[in-house]
Amino acid sequence: MLSREDVVEIVALHRRGWSISAIARHTGRDRKTIRAWLGEGERRRRARAPSVLEPFRAFIERRLGDDPHLDATVLLRELRPLGFERSYQTLTRELRRLGLRPECPVCKRGGQRLTIELVHEPGEELQLDWLELQETPWGAPAYLLVGTLSHSGRIRAVLSDGMDFAHLACALDGVLRRLGGTTRSWRTDRMATIVEPGSDRLRPEAAELAKHYGVSVAVCPPRRAQRKGVVEASIRYIGRSWWRTARVVSPVEAQRSLDRWCVEVADQRRRGPLTVGLKAAAEPLLALPPAAYPAELRVERVVGSSALVSFEGNRYSVPPALAGQTVTVRVRVGEPILQIVSAAGVLVASHRRVPAGAGQLVRSSAHQAVLERAVLAAFTTKPRCARKPNRPPTAGALALAAAHAAAVDVEIPSLESYARLVAAL
Secondary structure: OOOHHHHHHHHHHHHOOOOHHHHHHHHOOOHHHHHHHHHHOOOOOOOOOOOOOHHHHHHHHHHHHHOOOOOHHHHHHHHHHHOOOOOHHHHHHHHHHHOOOOOOOOOOOOOOOOOOOOOOOOOOEEEEEEEEEOOOOOOOOEEEEEEEEOOOOOEEEEEEOOOOHHHHHHHHHHHHHHHOOEOOEEEEOOOOOOEOOOOOOEOHHHHHHHHHHOOEEEEOOOOOHHHHHHHHHHHHHHHHHOHHHOOOOOHHHHHHHHHHHHHHOHHHOEEOOEEHHHHHHOOOOEOOOOOOOOOEEEEEEEOOOOOEEEEOOEEEEOOHHHOOOEEEEEEEOOOOEEEEEOOOOOEEEEEEOOOOOOOOEEOOHHHHHHHHHHHHHHOOOOOOOOOOOOOOOOHHHHHHHHHHHHHOOOOOOOHHHHHHHHHHO
16 A cells, blocks of 8 residues: 555656656556556545444434434443444544534634643542532432542532532532542632632631541632642533433432442543542542531421421421421431421421431321321311302392492493583683
8 A cells, every 4th residue: 555655756756757667666666556556546445344333323323413412431331232342442433434423513612722730649639619400300400519539530429409508518528428538638619608708718617617527628719710620520521421311300319320320430430550440449538527517407398288398308297287388497417307497487397317318208296196187177078069050149249239339339421511521622
């Protein structure tokens, strides 16, 4: 096979008047090869074999047509059960060659920006940031606190109902428990729950949180999000690889699916000769305190028709009189007691907290008895009222109507009065 440089030289020598034999001796090629290239302009090459993606082409076109931003690693996982046994590199090469991925003009960006990789010592830094999920299958927005070990790249994340300090403390403890420890420093952006607005000072509760776990807090400079680029990349990875294709219908299912994805997918990424999971296992993390930081979590809920309040995938009872009203669930992180407060600030129920996502119903005997009495009191054996009876107004109703009409009687002007008014004008 001749290179393009060889073909350029052969054509140039032929135009100078060299014979095919002279060109063959000069280049060391066979005369038939020289003659073929000079006669055809470029020797016809053998047709390439069909792509290994042809048996899966319809599926790939449909998936990329539905979602042009689908990550190739996710597509590879979906093709494995269908019989695709080639490598990730083969998949991406054939996707480019066949042009199967449609181009999104909205997201197309140009230009380059210089960057450099920072060296992170093992066990030194944990980067934290929020991922806001405005559209969820269960209809309510959710917030994902993502924590990434800067050295190994291990990802752990916890779903939360809000981003205030109490939810941050609760979600952060969940991230640390899933990591099995904490680094010596936490790096965050200038989130309002950590830093006093307009300054570089930590909020008092954020300082107490850091002292509880025995770590320091490093805050990124203004408009320098790339300083925590590890967690930024993790957030993009979670959005493409997990959230976009997650089959979940509730926050509890989403958290379980996310925990499985972190272990089965994210931890299996290669980092040199090791995987992320093996590299993270060698990081020296600090031990965690026995209990979480005691921040008070407050969540508003609407009481259902069965006098139950939903919280963390479980249901807790309240007095039946509160059905349909908004109450506040109040609980300290790590404590076993859960309190429910009415809109007026009155404590209406107190229950022992069950594990999140257990799907249990916790109803006190007192609430059970009151609810049974209320249901039985509303029960009746009388037949339903007739829907189409003849019920004309009674004499009393007619008398009241006549009295009302006399009280509001208004004189209606006659045509003669209008005529006199016009003549006067």
